[in-house]
Amino acid sequence: MAEAVQITFLGGLGDIGRNCAAIECGGEVLLLDCGVLFPDEDMPGAEFVLPDLEYLRDRADRIVGCICTHGHEDHIGALPWALEWLSFPVYGSPFTLGLIRNRLEERGLSDRTTLIPIGDHDRVRIGAFNCEFIPVTHSVPSGLISAIGTPQGLILHSSDFKLDLNPVDGRRTDLARIGAIARDEGVRLLLCDSTNSEIPGSSRSETEVGEVLRGVFSAHPDRRLVVAAFSSHIHRVQQVADAAVGSGRKVATLGLSMKRNFALARELGLLRLPDHAVIDVADVENYPPGQVCVVSTGSQGETRSALALAATGDSRWIDIGADDTVVLSSSPIPGNEARVSRMINNLVRREAIVVHSGQLEVHTSGHGKQDELRTLHTVADPEYFVPVHGETRHLAAHGDLAKKMGMPSDRVVLARDGEQVELSDRGVANRGQVTSGDYYYVNGRLVESDRGLFSERAILGGQGVVNVVVVLSRDKGRLLARPHFESKGWVGADSAQDLELAGADEVADAVEEHLASGETEGLARVVRRAAGQFVNHNTGRRPMIVPVIIEI
Incomplete structure (x- = not known):
């Protein structure tokens, strides 16, 4: 029996971005891309979203290299963060490596890796993996399809691609070589770009x-x-x-x-x-x-x-x-x-x-549509297929397309971020979630995974903040001064003073009632509830309430 191969998807399956997969066999890990996702409006303040790099940190001494298929940020942009924690060689075309080099030099990380150039049709052994790189057309120069030899047969990764018969640089996707591989060695597993899988026809040249x-x-x-x-x-x-x-x-x-x-x-x-x-x-x-x-x-x-x-x-x-x-x-x-x-x-x-593109056709997609996907499937003739690079609906549509072309449904395996697909003598199976699937957000110099941070930022940005300062006598257990309201972004300056004074009186009544009952615990909760009820009743808004209790 041949040794099984695992492919763990650390990003790119469920979103257009943060593409990264780990291929594991014989105690070695080969990465396919390491990109970022650009945050949407639900992530205020985040600069980038990273793949699940925690999974790689646990396997740091086993990573033999990273293949960067092309130079887009959603495929190379997370490398500076990965290389802060890890060290491994990076393989890519000279143009792709040039883009990577610029980013690493900006961060002072050039000494964390060796950049190894690869060209069209190069064959390179990376650890235990025999790899061949095939030219592919996309909206960035020098993209590469990766044919990765493993004990379980050949894995073909399409990269982002289109079938442009008249590309600007004359460099077409080499379907002839893919066909030769399919005929001679066979493609055990195809991993294929799903971005335009819902769209009929072909992309314009x-x-x-x-x-x-x-x-x-x-x-x-x-x-x-x-x-x-x-x-x-x-x-x-x-x-x-x-x-x-x-x-x-x-x-x-x-x-x-x-x-x-x-x-x-x-x-x-x-x-x-x-x-x-x-x-x-x-x-x-x-x-x-x-x-x-x-x-x-x-x-x-x-x-x-x-x-x-x-x-x-x-x-x-x-x-x-x-x-x-x-x-x-x-x-x-x-x-x-x-x-x-x-x-x-x-x-x-x-x-x-x-x-703009709504008036004239001043743009065309770099991703193949349904006819181009059918062509690649036909030429590669894979035994098994996993759709990659796309939102959930794109992956599902690509899976349906493969089935309509005649691929048995049990040979089309859908996966999501955090899940692991295993290739073994028995075939290909989804082994389920093996990582958290969490998003990791770049916030300035920090990388954090707490999504609750964005709820707080949304409240601050949309509703403002009200600080309520309460000063107590520690010994006598009574208020020493009227509570002080201080707000930002809650209401305009012309309304703030009267509301803050009235709110302070409401909080004072609630605090005195609480203290009179003999209770000394939970005062912050009392202040937050009283201030929140006052604010909502009088303004219909829900700012963040921050109680500050000072005991003297």
Whole structure:
């Protein structure tokens, strides 16, 4: 009997983000990606959400490496936190490793790992795992499908992918190699991207977006073009640069990540434009509007992003006005719609023309839709299948698609974060929850798992806080002064004084009644209840009540 292989999903199954899986066999652990999830409105104050790294800390001396399939934050962004606690080599394409290197240098963690470059069709032994890396098309350069040899057969991980027959860089997903592997070795288990599993048809080619962008440039010959895109989407940036140079414009970058990734891609030969066409953003005001194109970050309206600051007139580098056409070359990520809409309104107030994906097809997805998923399933012909990378509904839809293609239902295994799938001589089975499945939130310099923190922040942000200070005589057990109300964010200044005085009287009556009964315990509860009832009755609001008891 061959040794069993376990795959533990530490993130990415139930959310679009924090992708991370641990493949275990023979006492060794191989990681597939280590990404972050960007917090939604239910997580106020959190910067990022991490995979369940506690599971890895318990296996720190067994980790033989991490394969980073491509350079998006939801696949590489958690590495700085993982490498604060652990040390292991990281494998990826030169572009992916360049993005990782920047993040590690910022955090002073470069000495915690060895970055090992891998290229298309490279075969590398990582611990006990024989791996082959296959080119795949996505919305970032140099993505890789991983074919991982184990004692239980080959595991094929699709990475994020689409089947673009006319990619900007000519680098297509190598279906021929996947077909050869399926024919010669066989794919025991397929782990496949589920993001667009609910959507019929196929994704538009990236080069089609280039045609639309050239049309936008032609339609605005005398206006400055500001094009916002993801800084890692070098194929999109290439097409913006081509359209700009083709119309006689200079190109400048706005936003630190765009500047860095632009330079890295040029250094690696992934982004091609002549030196004379590149200018510093500090110099754009020296050129007529029709001779400049600015490529910017901030297409999602992120707070403090380069374009969001420019939209409110707070940019250090450019002043958006009536001579500008702003192109949002992306679609709003679910949850970002309100921020993007607010940014568009701010841009229009500054008299700019705004072009977005709701008007023109200035964006296309980097993830394959149903026809592309069917093609990959057909070519790979896996014995077993686990949908990955997606919300719960995406995973379920992908499982249904595989069954409709003829895969037996007992060979389609659905899993969620924290669960472990085991590959053995008997087949593939979900062994259930083996980790907590908890979210780990980056709060400044801290990493915390207490979700109750966000309930408190929501109350503070939406309802405010009322501190009630009560001063008692320790010996005589009586009030020494009228309780003091101090509030922030509860009511406006014109109402606060009268309400705070009246509230202090209500609390004083409740405290004196409690003390008169001979009770000395539970005073904080009495203060909180009396203040809370007063506040709710008089204002209809429910701020956080913080009793402060001082005994003298």
